[in-house]
Amino acid sequence: MLVSLDKNKWLYDWMQDNWQDELFEIINAKGSPVPRPNQIRARLCRLLVSKGYKAKLTSKFDIIIPMKDQDYIFLKLKYS
Numbered sequence: 064m065l066v067s068l069d070k071n072k073w074l075y076d077w078m079q080d081n082w083q084d085e086l087f088e089i090i091n092a093k094g095s096p097v098p099r100p101n102q103i104r105a106r107l108c109r110l111l112v113s114k115g116y117k118a119k120l121t122s123k124f125d126i127i128i129p130m131k132d133q134d135y136i137f138l139k140l141k142y143s
Contacts, residue, residue, distance in 0.1 A: 064135050068107075068126040073142035078107070085110055100124070 068074050079086055089106045092098045098106070104124045111118035111128060119127045130138075 064130055064132050066128045066130050066135060068104075068128070071139070073139060074128070076142045077138055078111075082110065082114070 066074065086107075089103060089110065090098075101124050104126060105120055108118045108120040108126050111126070117129050121127060
């Protein structure tokens, strides 16, 4: 099952629970100008890839993550 980060806002909560420090660094971007939303999403996608997920960034800067149906249902119930 392909899961969109734009359509499933609870995925941000899941990512924050798992990688809070890395997300803070991505959003804060210490020592550089404020990143554009496109840059933040590209960095989020790279974070997911570095953690072993097969995430893809679409041309409209949506992050798509393949998940098993059981994982999707469990996480959606937990974070919704």
